Amino acid sequence: MTTVRIPAGWPATEEEARAVQDELRARVVLDEPGPAPGSGHVTGVDVAYDDEHDVVAAAAVVLDAATLDVVAEATAVGRISFPYVPGLLAFREIPTVLAALDALPCPPGLVVCDGYGRAHPRRFGLASHLGVLTDLPTIGVAKNPFTFTYDAPATPRGSWTPLLAADEELGRALRTRDKVKPVFVSVGHRVTLENACAHTLALTPEYRLPETTRRADSLCREALKEAAL
DNA sequence: GCGACAG
């Protein structure tokens, strides 16, 4: 488990953070298909907090995309770098997530984030931000619709409907289990929406949430417990 | 002006 410091020059105000998003947004790549679903590595990242002690723990778990077996994992802990503000989640998670990714012994392949990518007030959510900083292919799989609207997808797993902001399609509400609430998929960086959904389905043979985020979620919680920063 | 709002 590695330890991280908040980077020098990290945004201190919401205004600064929004300016960073507006600045980096131009670097997002949307015209690459991304890795083929079901092959190579797929890495889940997630973060857990202890606001009481100002501690944050992140985990990165690499899976074999074909078997979903764990190939490698890493964790990092640090100080909370930003308050939770809807639309600015990335500033709270990214320093620790980057440290966890850096600590991996192998290439992450596609990175699956807990949250949004292009589906974001300024089209630059966590998954896009992480993608631009690492240049890795990234997608976002969120548990809630945030500010977006959608119609319920049909009952069977694999059904989907567009995720909309006004009339703009920014992602998909994708059903990963029959009759269960859908997840909300959006593109991060260097992956197509079509492929992002295919990856999400490949990662959900049994549960609503991708194996990547399930594994990363439990690992970062463990790391948080053992953190005595 | 008020309410809603990824994690």
Add this chain to the structure above:
DNA sequence: ATCTTGTCGC
């Protein structure tokens, strides 16, 4: 995100 046991249902 986090506080938290048992419990209804497939």
